[in-house]
Amino acid sequence: xxxxxxxxxxxxxxxxxxxxxxxxxxxxxxxxxxxxxxxxxxxxxxxxxxxxxxxxxxxxxxxxxxxxxxxxxxxxxxxxxxxxxxxxxxxxxxxxxxxxxxxxxxxxxxxxxxxxxxxxxxxxxxxxxxxxxxxxxxxxxxxxxxxxxxxxxxxxxxxxxxxxxxxxxxxxxxxxxxxxxxxxxxxxxxxxxxxxxxxxxxxxxxxxxxxxxxxxxxxxxxxxxxxx
Numbered sequence: 692x693x694x695x696x697x698x699x700x701x702x703x704x705x706x707x708x709x710x711x712x713x714x715x716x717x718x719x720x721x722x723x724x725x726x727x728x729x730x731x732x733x734x735x736x737x738x739x740x741x742x743x744x745x746x747x748x749x750x751x752x753x754x755x756x757x758x759x760x761x762x763x764x765x766x767x768x769x770x771x772x773x774x775x776x777x778x779x780x781x782x783x784x785x786x787x788x789x790x791x792x793x794x795x796x797x798x799x800x801x802x803x804x805x806x807x808x809x810x811x812x813x814x815x816x817x818x819x820x821x822x823x824x825x826x827x828x829x830x831x832x833x834x835x836x837x838x839x840x841x842x843x844x845x846x847x848x849x850x851x852x853x854x855x856x857x858x859x860x861x862x863x864x865x866x867x868x869x870x871x872x873x874x875x876x877x878x879x880x881x882x883x884x885x886x887x888x889x890x891x892x893x894x895x896x897x898x899x900x901x902x903x904x905x906x907x908x909x910x911x912x913x914x915x916x917x918x919x
Contacts, residue, residue, distance in 0.1 A: 715829060716824050717755055717756060718754040718829075718831075719752075720833070720885075721753045721881065722749070722751075722816055722881070724747070725746070726744065727875065728744045731747060735791065736781075736790070737792055740795065741794060744796060744871060746797040746798075747790060748814075752783040752785055752787050753785075753883070754885065757784050757785065757823045761777060761781065762789075762816075762820075763775065763816075763817060764814050764815065764816055765814070765815040769801025769803075770807075774795065781820075797860050798863070798869065803837070803860060803866070810864055811865075811866070812837065812838050813838050813864075814859045814860065816840075817832075819833075833884050837856060839882060841856045842856070842877065842881070846877075848863050848873055849873060858879065862877050
């Protein structure tokens with residue numbers, strides 16, 4: 692009877708380890724923002740009209756798993772309408788990257804995704820789909836706003852607002868136009884989506900160790916006459 696229990700415990704440990712490996716996929720995606728007179732990033736995938744200077748962003752797969760799905764921006768401006776962009780059926784292999792321009796002149800449209808001249812999230816960058824690796828796949832719905840993509844260099848804009856983000860709309864948190872000198876001198880903003888997991892052998896060994904402990908306990912109790 693004890694042998695049967697131990698065999699079941701060992702089998703369960705292997706199943707648990709396998710499921711742990713398949714359920715969580717490691718990934719890393721780096722979002723980089725810039726404001727420039729031309730695209731500083733390769734592989735632009737939109738074809739929107741742009742003014743001489745505007746905001747640009749790069750979406751780079753900096754992890755070990757491939758991304759498959761839709762990516763883009765939510766960019767509903769105050770004065771120029773909906774400037775959002777979406778690219779379906781995108782595959783980003785590890786090491787690959789694409790870029791997107793914010794249409795028009797992103798500093799001249801009153802800000803994004805909220806009422807004029809108030810603090811808002813700004814342009815939102817999203818990825819919806821799945822990360823795929825040898826261990827399986829994991830669905831994701833990732834989003835980050837321009838407000839949360841920081842350069843780490845704090846500055847005061849011409850209206851006295853203190854910020855190190857909102858790079859895509861020129862650097863002013865409320866959507867005012869801070870002028871070309873301020874816009875074009877912004878350091879790049881960076882945000883990383885990431886998920887790491889334990890190495891599969893570690894998970895398996897943990898499960899097997901637990902089953903061994905259970906079996907040892909049964910044997911000790913039997914030897915002591917506590918079990919039939």
